[in-house]
Amino acid sequence: MTWHITSDVSAFAENAGPFLRSSPVRHTVLLTVTASLLSKGPHAYGESDPILGWWADDRTQEVSGALLQTPPYPLTLTEVPPAAVPEAAAALSPHRPTAVNMLVGDIPAFTAAWTARNGGTAHAGRQSRLFELAELTPPDPLPPGAARVAGPADRALLIDWFRSFNEYIGEEPPNLAALVDDRMVYGGIALWEVDGTPVSTAAYTRPEAGMARIQYVWTPPEHRRQGFAGAATTAATRNALDAGATDVVLFTDLANPTSNALYPRLGYRPIEDRAVVEFSR
Known part of the structure; x- marks a missing residue:
């Protein structure tokens, strides 16, 4: 299993799109932001390139997780398999996002992997609840x-x-x-x-x-x-x-x-x- 990180919106939509559409309620933000990037261009939310990624099986290419950031907003991480959480920290290290929005249960594993690799400290920010x-x-x-x-x-x-x-x-x-x-x-x-x-x-x-x-x-x-x-x-x-x-x-x-x-x-x-x-x- 591997994280694929890109700034190519079309590649992200092609590879991660079916996964996002499989659970539109839980993937609400990534779906709407991707649609905006496709229709208005990659800089619809700011001058910096977006950070886009999907977690896929190396053999079958089945996608079971995705992430997206349009700086300066926090990076958003979907629910992912447990192994993908620390691997996301590793894959994102070159991009150095300053804030990540994730499921509460994934915070300890991601934070531990991030600080071990990059140093620094982690601080809890805004907490939210998704309703349907x-x-x-x-x-x-x-x-x-x-x-x-x-x-x-x-x-x-x-x-x-x-x-x-x-x-x-x-x-x-x-x-x-x-x-x-x-x-x-x-x-x-x-x-x-x-x-x-x-x-x-x-x-x-x-x-x-x-x-x-x-x-x-x-x-x-x-x-x-x-x-x-x-x-x-x-x-x-x-x-x-x-x-x-x-x-x-x-x-x-x-x-x-x-x-x-x-x-x-x-x-x-x-x-x-x-x-x-x-x-x-």
């Missing part, structure tokens, strides 16, 4: 207001709200204008508004292998604790299903008890826990 929709259960009763699909007149507001979301979770904002524009092309942003005033939003990614991911759930502080986030998430989820998604997923920050309590009430069930590990050089 089982059966959509709208809030009852719904809060005042109604849902609608965001349009061009909402662009400036959404860029501001998406920036606030990124700042809240501590991530570097991407090209937010392009992100908002892209989501609006396919009606991928839902707004909840009261008396004509938007009070909350939720977006979803283009369906890939039947899977769409809810993201950018945001309610400004002055409108919180009134049920608007649940209503906006319900609207975005329904829109994703109407757009053809058969699986709808989302991530929560495990440090946020509000979101971790909200989404199960809307019909989402937990699938796996992940964490980011940051490495010093």
Whole structure:
């Protein structure tokens, strides 16, 4: 078994694509990012080349693991066979990623192999939980207001709200204008508004292998604790299903008890826990 590391998006999609599509819920991030890289080019997320890889049997070429990074974001590692975890640390050493997002259970083996080979120290970062929709259960009763699909007149507001979301979770904002524009092309942003005033939003990614991911759930502080986030998430989820998604997923920050309590009430069930590990050089 061997890790194959490349920056060739087409080669990655050809070799790792069937493996990623075999479990679209668990591979949600790699599926959507790969689709973006294929359609918008290898530098869709930044100037640096992406780091892409798959774990394959040398004889049969069967793939049973994959990894992907679009710097400056953390590298994401799928669930892999136990032997592939320390081998990933070895294969990635020349690229020296500063942060890796992986299953919580794989952290000890990867960290031990990484620090033994490269020195430095490892620090625990953000922990997240992946949820999958089982059966959509709208809030009852719904809060005042109604849902609608965001349009061009909402662009400036959404860029501001998406920036606030990124700042809240501590991530570097991407090209937010392009992100908002892209989501609006396919009606991928839902707004909840009261008396004509938007009070909350939720977006979803283009369906890939039947899977769409809810993201950018945001309610400004002055409108919180009134049920608007649940209503906006319900609207975005329904829109994703109407757009053809058969699986709808989302991530929560495990440090946020509000979101971790909200989404199960809307019909989402937990699938796996992940964490980011940051490495010093």
